[in-house]
Amino acid sequence: MHLIFLCDKIDDRKSSIFLLSKIRQFIINMLCIWTISSVGRASASRAEGQRFEPFIVHHSSFKRKKIKLRYFHKSVLQTEAVAGLHVIPSKVYIDATGGGGGHSSLILKQLANSGQLIILDRDPDACEVLLQRFCNNSNVKVVKANFANLIEVLQNLGILEIAGLIMDLGISSYQIDNADRGFCYNKTAYLDMRMEKVGRSAKDIVNTYSVEELTRIFKEYGEEKFAFKIAKHIEDARKNKLIETTSELNAIIEEAVPQFAKKARGHSSKRVFQAIRIEVNRELESLKKGLQDGFKVLMPGGRMSVITFHSLEDRIVKNMFRQFVGGCICPKEFPVCVCGGKITANLVTKHPILPSEEEIKQNKRAKSAKLRILEKC
Ligand SMILES: C[S@@+](CC[C@H](N)C(=O)[O-])C[C@H]1O[C@@H](n2cnc3c(N)ncnc32)[C@H](O)[C@@H]1O
Ligand SMILES: [Zn+2]
Numbered sequence: 001m002h003l004i005f006l007c008d009k010i011d012d013r014k015s016s017i018f019l020l021s022k023i024r025q026f027i028i029n030m031l032c033i034w035t036i037s038s039v040g041r042a043s044a045s046r047a048e049g050q051r052f053e054p055f056i057v058h059h060s061s062f063k064r065k066k067i068k069l070r071y072f073h074k075s076v077l078q079t080e081a082v083a084g085l086h087v088i089p090s091k092v093y094i095d096a097t098g099g100g101g102g103h104s105s106l107i108l109k110q111l112a113n114s115g116q117l118i119i120l121d122r123d124p125d126a127c128e129v130l131l132q133r134f135c136n137n138s139n140v141k142v143v144k145a146n147f148a149n150l151i152e153v154l155q156n157l158g159i160l161e162i163a164g165l166i167m168d169l170g171i172s173s174y175q176i177d178n179a180d181r182g183f184c185y186n187k188t189a190y191l192d193m194r195m196e197k198v199g200r201s202a203k204d205i206v207n208t209y210s211v212e213e214l215t216r217i218f219k220e221y222g223e224e225k226f227a228f229k230i231a232k233h234i235e236d237a238r239k240n241k242l243i244e245t246t247s248e249l250n251a252i253i254e255e256a257v258p259q260f261a262k263k264a265r266g267h268s269s270k271r272v273f274q275a276i277r278i279e280v281n282r283e284l285e286s287l288k289k290g291l292q293d294g295f296k297v298l299m300p301g302g303r304m305s306v307i308t309f310h311s312l313e314d315r316i317v318k319n320m321f322r323q324f325v326g327g328c329i330c331p332k333e334f335p336v337c338v339c340g341g342k343i344t345a346n347l348v349t350k351h352p353i354l355p356s357e358e359e360i361k362q363n364k365r366a367k368s369a370k371l372r373i374l375e376k377c
Contacts (some may be wrong), residue, residue, distance in 0.1 A: 075102025
């Protein structure tokens, strides 16, 4: 249609120049659409267990057409996390959870042209925003990928080692507040919660998991006391009708939890929604794999900054950092070391760094954040 409309305009030389420029614009637009759809296909094929083909966009190669996405996210512990990386201007850095690009932009400020920043996010909306934000930076690449596939992403880019990695876990304000995504219990939406927008959704889990399976995830990932009761109520409700929206699920949870418990422990929906979100996105498995692979490709002296938002994530980071540190594992009574365990990393933060009162005042989502930093030997 674009082209048909343009054909009417070829009546003089000026018009043909106009036509040529429009065709060029049309091709560029098609390229943009193709890049985004390739991104989707790459993750879809991953979800179906096929070969992983992350899509990589080199920004300087073309100008992107601005697509309006109301993306909002206030970065947490931004200065502290980036300062913790001790950025070396000529080296390669990974922001494994790009989001709105807050941490990325701070890293980029410290990089020379010879340095590189690779930004990952598994959410196509976040990638779209990141592509737009960094399209003028030739040393930035945005990859729509799960950080659990970090090694494959780096192999595809021909990168053997990195000087630093940052992870700012969980979901962004955009994902929470955008009702369409179904992450939020007090906004009516389709029960989705998929960061990648493909694969198994929250609706599938809520309507197909057994009472035992639901109880387990509510307990393990939501630390919910009334896990069994809520699971039973879900089972009863879905006998009559599929549970399809966040409000339907919220109402079922409300009904299952006794009034006294609501006062004492706050909203059960918050914990149950968190549990389902973790299950939908296999967040904890990805975190373990991402940390392991990140540590493998970190160069000696390289650093990792990881921000967590709940105790399950923080426990994993704390324990894996301890493993990375390594060292002697002989019983304390042994006069000399016989295991030969070597120290392979140092904890830069013995205790996690927490946001200041001021930061929490300005951004209540920072409240539960904890930052841990590690340096490889
Ligand atoms: C808290 S936000 C990051 C915000 C970002 N640091 C900023 O300053 O704007 C978390 C982001 O990580 C992404 N994410 C979560 N788990 C991921 C994973 N396993 N792999 C890649 N991206 C992930 C989410 O889609 C979300 O956009
Ligand atoms: Zn020992």
